[in-house]
Amino acid sequence: MKVKTPSKLEKVLAAGHFAVTSECGPPRGSDPEVVIEKANLIKDHVDVVNITDNQTSVTRMCSLAACIRLKLMGVEPVLQMVTRDRNRIALQSDILGAASFDINNILCLSGDHQSFGDCAQGQNVHDIDSMQLIQTVRHMRDEGKFLGGDDIKRPPEMFVGAAANPFADPFEIRVPRLAKKIAAGVEFIQTQCIYNLDKFEEWMKLVRERGLHEKVYILAGMTPMKSAGMARYMKNRVPGMDVPEELVKRLAGVPKKEQAQEGINICIESIQRLKEVEGVRGFHVMAIEWEEKVPEIVESTGLYPRPEVD
Amino acid sequence: MRLQYPTNIQIIRVPCTGKIDVIHVLRAFEKGADGVYAVGCMEGDCHFNSGNFRARKRIAQAKKILDTIGIGGERAQMYNLSSSEGPLFAQIASEMDEKIRKMGPNPIKLAKKKAA
Amino acid sequence: MIVADKKPIEEIIEEIKDKRKLLVLGCNECVTVCEAGGKKEVGILASALRMYFLKEGAEVKIDERTLQRQCDLEYLEEIRDVADQYDAIVSLACGVGVQFTAERYLSTPVYPGVNTCFLGANEDRGLWTERCQACGACILARTGGICPVSRCAKRVLNGPCGGSTSGKCEISKDTICAWQLIIERLKALDKLDEYEILSPIKDWSTDRAGGPRKVEREDVQQ
Numbered sequence: 001m002k003v004k005t006p007s008k009l010e011k012v013l014a015a016g017h018f019a020v021t022s023e024c025g026p027p028r029g030s031d032p033e034v035v036i037e038k039a040n041l042i043k044d045h046v047d048v049v050n051i052t053d054n055q056t057s058v059t060r061m062c063s064l065a066a067c068i069r070l071k072l073m074g075v076e077p078v079l080q081m082v083t084r085d086r087n088r089i090a091l092q093s094d095i096l097g098a099a100s101f102d103i104n105n106i107l108c109l110s111g112d113h114q115s116f117g118d119c120a121q122g123q124n125v126h127d128i129d130s131m132q133l134i135q136t137v138r139h140m141r142d143e144g145k146f147l148g149g150d151d152i153k154r155p156p157e158m159f160v161g162a163a164a165n166p167f168a169d170p171f172e173i174r175v176p177r178l179a180k181k182i183a184a185g186v187e188f189i190q191t192q193c194i195y196n197l198d199k200f201e202e203w204m205k206l207v208r209e210r211g212l213h214e215k216v217y218i219l220a221g222m223t224p225m226k227s228a229g230m231a232r233y234m235k236n237r238v239p240g241m242d243v244p245e246e247l248v249k250r251l252a253g254v255p256k257k258e259q260a261q262e263g264i265n266i267c268i269e270s271i272q273r274l275k276e277v278e279g280v281r282g283f284h285v286m287a288i289e290w291e292e293k294v295p296e297i298v299e300s301t302g303l304y305p306r307p308e309v310d
Numbered sequence: 311m312r313l314q315y316p317t318n319i320q321i322i323r324v325p326c327t328g329k330i331d332v333i334h335v336l337r338a339f340e341k342g343a344d345g346v347y348a349v350g351c352m353e354g355d356c357h358f359n360s361g362n363f364r365a366r367k368r369i370a371q372a373k374k375i376l377d378t379i380g381i382g383g384e385r386a387q388m389y390n391l392s393s394s395e396g397p398l399f400a401q402i403a404s405e406m407d408e409k410i411r412k413m414g415p416n417p418i419k420l421a422k423k424k425a426a
Numbered sequence: 427m428i429v430a431d432k433k434p435i436e437e438i439i440e441e442i443k444d445k446r447k448l449l450v451l452g453c454n455e456c457v458t459v460c461e462a463g464g465k466k467e468v469g470i471l472a473s474a475l476r477m478y479f480l481k482e483g484a485e486v487k488i489d490e491r492t493l494q495r496q497c498d499l500e501y502l503e504e505i506r507d508v509a510d511q512y513d514a515i516v517s518l519a520c521g522v523g524v525q526f527t528a529e530r531y532l533s534t535p536v537y538p539g540v541n542t543c544f545l546g547a548n549e550d551r552g553l554w555t556e557r558c559q560a561c562g563a564c565i566l567a568r569t570g571g572i573c574p575v576s577r578c579a580k581r582v583l584n585g586p587c588g589g590s591t592s593g594k595c596e597i598s599k600d601t602i603c604a605w606q607l608i609i610e611r612l613k614a615l616d617k618l619d620e621y622e623i624l625s626p627i628k629d630w631s632t633d634r635a636g637g638p639r640k641v642e643r644e645d646v647q648q
Contacts, residue, residue, distance in 0.1 A: 084580070088627070110587045113579050113597045124580065131584035132627045147627065165588035173586070173609055173621065180584060180622050192588060239589040239596035333466065336473040375470070378435045379478040421480045 001187075001217075005141070007104040007159035008076045009048045011309040012282075013188065013217045018275065019282030020303050021078065021190065021219060022294050023050035026061035035061070035069045041291040043075045045298040047306055048105055050078040050190070050284070054085065057117025064094055068101050078161065079103050082111025087127040088136070088147055095137060099156035107161040107190065108133035131184045134162055138185035160185060164218075165192035166203035167242035175206040182215050189216055190284040193223040193234075196242040197270060204277050213279030220274050223286045224293060225263035228252035264293055271301040313396055315403035327351075327388075328361025335372040335386055342419040345410035346372075347387040349402065355392065362390060382413060427456035427547075428520040429554040430463060430540040435474055438516060441537045445513035446485070448475065450539070451505070451527065452492035453519035460554055462540045463518030465492040471518065471539060496523025502530050509534050545576075562632025562639060568625065570611030577604035583625040 003014045012019045022042050027034035039049055049070055053063040067077035079098050081091065095106065110130040114122050128136065136147060137160050144155040162181050166174055178189070194200045200220070207213050225231045228251035235243035247266065254262045267285075274280050283303070287293045298304045324330055327350035338346045348369055350362030366388045373383030387406060391398045442448060450472045458464025472490045479486035489512075494501045496519035509515065509531040517524040521542040528536040545558040559576040565583070566573055575581045579597045586605030589596025593606040612618045630636070 110580050110582055112589065115579075115597050126580045126582070127630065128627050129580070129582040129584050130587070131624065135624070135627070163588060168586065168588050168590050169592055169603075170586075170590075170606055170609055176622050177586075180624060183622070184584075184624055239591050331466070333469045333473060336470060336477070340473055340477055375435060375474050379439075379474050380481055381477060418477050418480045421483055424483065425480075425485065 004187075005104050005157045005159045006102070007048075007157075008309060009078070009105055009188065010159040012047050012307060015307065015309055017282075017307045017309075018303055019048075019217070019219060020046045020298055020306065021048050021050060021282065021284045022046045022291070023052060023078075023080075023284070023286050024066070024291065025052045025055055025288070026063065026066040028058070028060050030061060032069050035066045036073060038291050039070050039073060039075050042294040043073075045295045045304055045306065046285070048076040048078050050080055050107060053080040053082045053109070053111065054117070056112050057084070057114045057119065059118055064098055064103075067098060067103050071101050071103060076105070077103055078105040078107050080107045080109060081133065082109045083126055083128055083130055083133055084111035084114065084124050087125050091128070091133060091136065092140065092146060095140060095156050095158070096152070099154070099158065102157075104158055105161065106137055106158045107163065108137065108186070109163055130162060131181060134160055134181060134184040134186045142185075159187055161188040161190060162186045163192065164189045165240050166194070166200050167192060167196060168240040174203060175210060175212070178207060178212055178216070179210060182212060186216055188219060190219045191221040192240060193221045193286065194270065194274070195231075195234075195247055196244050197273060199242060200274070201277055204279050208279050217281040218279055219282040219284045220271075220277075220280050221284045221286060222267055222271060222297070223288060224267035224290065224297065225251055225259075226290060227256070227259045227263070230263075264297060267297055268300045271297070271303075275301070313400040315400040316407040319403055319407065326356070326358050326361035327365035328356070328358055330365050330368060332368050332372045332375070335369065336375065339376065339381060339385070339416060339418065342416060342422065344413075344416045344419070345385045345387070345406060347389060347402070347406050349389045349391060349399065352390050352392050381417060384413060385410060385416070427459055427545070428522070428542060429460050429544050429546040429556075430457050430520050430542045431460075432462050432467065433539055433541055435471065435478075438471070438537065438539055439475070439478060442475075442514050442516060443482075446487070447511065447513045448486065448488045449505070449508070449512045449515045450475070450488060450490050451496070451515050451517045451519070452490075453496045453517075453523050454492055454494045455497075457519055457523075457540060458492075459548065463520075465490075467518055468492055471516070496527050499526075499530070502527060505531075559633075561628075561630070562636075563629060565625070565628075568620070568623070570608045570615060570617070572604055572607045572611055574604045574608065577602075577607070583628060 001014055003010055009019055024038040051063045051066040054060055063080050067079045070077040108130045114124050137158055141156055141158055144152050164178050231243055231248045231251050234241050251259050251262055271283055285294050285297055327348050330348055335346050348365050350365050356362045369386050369388040372386045377383035389402050450468050452463050452465050452468035468490045472488050476488050510533055512534055515534055515536045516539045517527050517536050518539040524536055524538045544556040546554045546556045549555050556576050561575050578585055579595055580587055586603050590603040593603055595601035595603045612621055
């Protein structure tokens with residue numbers, strides 16, 4: 001696939017390397033040090049760092065400002081943007097704002113429903129959906145035009161990503177849905193956390209059958225479990241998450257203080273297995289509030305050092 | 311059987327307790343009744359399948375309204391018994407009579423008297 | 427139909443407790459069908475209010491009336507002679523009826539007696555569910571006859587989102603995922619291939635976003 005943007009992530013992928021991405025949740029306050037500290041823990045072990053956009057609808061420092069912090073410290077950010085909180089004016093405006101700081105990656109999402117967060121009584125916007133946000137960014141970049149049709153002076157140069165959940169229902173629509181996102185213009189995919197490796201491999205097989213793995217870079221989402229309790233919570237409470245019972249049992253089978261290490265081991269084993277799956281082009285390691293473990297995971301899976309690209 | 315029960319109870323016959331609506335209960339209180347109770351067939355034995363269940367829900371609704379306007383929801387009750395339970399009928403009547411006497415008269419009746 | 431729900435009586439009392447002549451005004455259409463503001467509910471509310479005021483020692487006259495429709499001028503005219511005799515009207519019609527009554531009778535305050543909820547259907551006894559948000563540009567032809575605007579919590583036009591689990595929406599296990607329904611329906615119609623057609627960005631100017639709307643039809647005007 002030809003490189004179309006100055007994005008480091010795109011260059012790493014185009015050069016045929018496994019990409020490694022991670023993410024940071026901005027703080028619930030205005031202290032920039034929190035972002036900087038988190039980024040420092042992982043910056044040498046990943047290519048780019050996603051900054052979440054008010055994840056689970058809990059109000060936090062805005063993704064754009066946190067992305068700018070990363071950019072200023074020389075770390076390449078992925079701007080996550082949800083369609084829940086902004087209409088098409090605000091979305092386009094924030095995209096231009098990000099582009100003005102040469103933020104070259106964007107992840108287009110619809111966002112969790114606001115009822116999960118701290119403003120359950122608030123309105124949601126959903127002027128456009130995540131699929132249409134992909135189209136919007138591509139239109140702004142490739143046509144150099146606003147949705148309204150006017151020209152953009154210095155259009156954004158963004159490598160456009162989206163999420164995919166191979167485990168959400170209905171399963172039969174999961175691959176057609178990816179095809180639809182590709183048709184909308186998505187260039188890279190970061191998947192939902194993968195714990196059910198068999199089901200993920202089944203999904204990848206269907207992806208390959210349609211040749212979709214050659215049209216989009218798929219990064220497998222990985223989140224190490226900290227404990228059997230977390231595994232059980234993810235299994236039962238988090239929408240769209242598929243955690244097999246064996247995994248919960250394996251974690252519960254070791255003493256409590258060793259469960260965290262067991263979680264890391266499972267994550268490492270999973271990455272090693274998925275590296276062999278055709279069409280998996282990298283890993284999105286989301287160690288939620290556990291960023292210090294990212295280097296260990298990356299190093300143990302042979303993904304370190306990160307390649308140099310220009 | 312010649313069972314005794316309080317004479318201050320006025321019986322209004324309906325074909326089925328399912329015929330009783332919230333408004334009937336409220337109107338009774340408006341007219342000065344101190345208490346209203348519906349006596350339906352045993353649950354599961356309704357000739358019209360669900361009449362007594364409906365009555366229970368409507369009594370519950372009336373209770374809520376009576377509580378809201380300060381009349382007291384306890385003044386409305388739902389009972390179930392079968393037609394062969396004469397002694398129980400008398401017992402319920404006494405029980406209700408006692409309960410309402412403890413609560414005192416319907417405050418509306420007092421207000422009406424004061425106004426007159 | 428327009429689905430409404432009863433307003434708590436205490437809320438209504440709070441609004442009208444200083445009034446001495448009241449008209450409780452019902453509507454014979456949607457709110458009668460959804461058992462929130464028809465003749466029967468007018469009777470219950472009026473009775474409850476009468477008892478409340480009696481108990482408070484206040485002499486208040488409360489009349490009951492139910493019009494065929496409160497959203498039509500000719501029916502609203504039926505209370506022309508009496509409307510100004512009241513200190514207030516409690517309208518059990520939907521928000522449309524409350525406003526239309528207020529617009530016709532400027533000197534009498536009109537208070538809402540129901541909460542107007544949505545455009546919906548009577549799914550079962552005592553159960554009404556939303557079906558339409560009146561966006562003004564119907565897309566049902568493209569979505570298997572199931573509306574994602576009103577039935578998807580994120581009104582996603584290219585769904586389902588990642589939160590759809592076992593056919594249920596992420597907001598609640600009691601909420602069916604609209605996109606699950608759309609997909610099932612497309613399958614039943616043997617039109618699943620249409621799922622991959624991208625739904626374009628919607629023009630919301632015909633929705634609430636475009637400001638107060640009107641439908642003007644010269645062919646039926648006088």
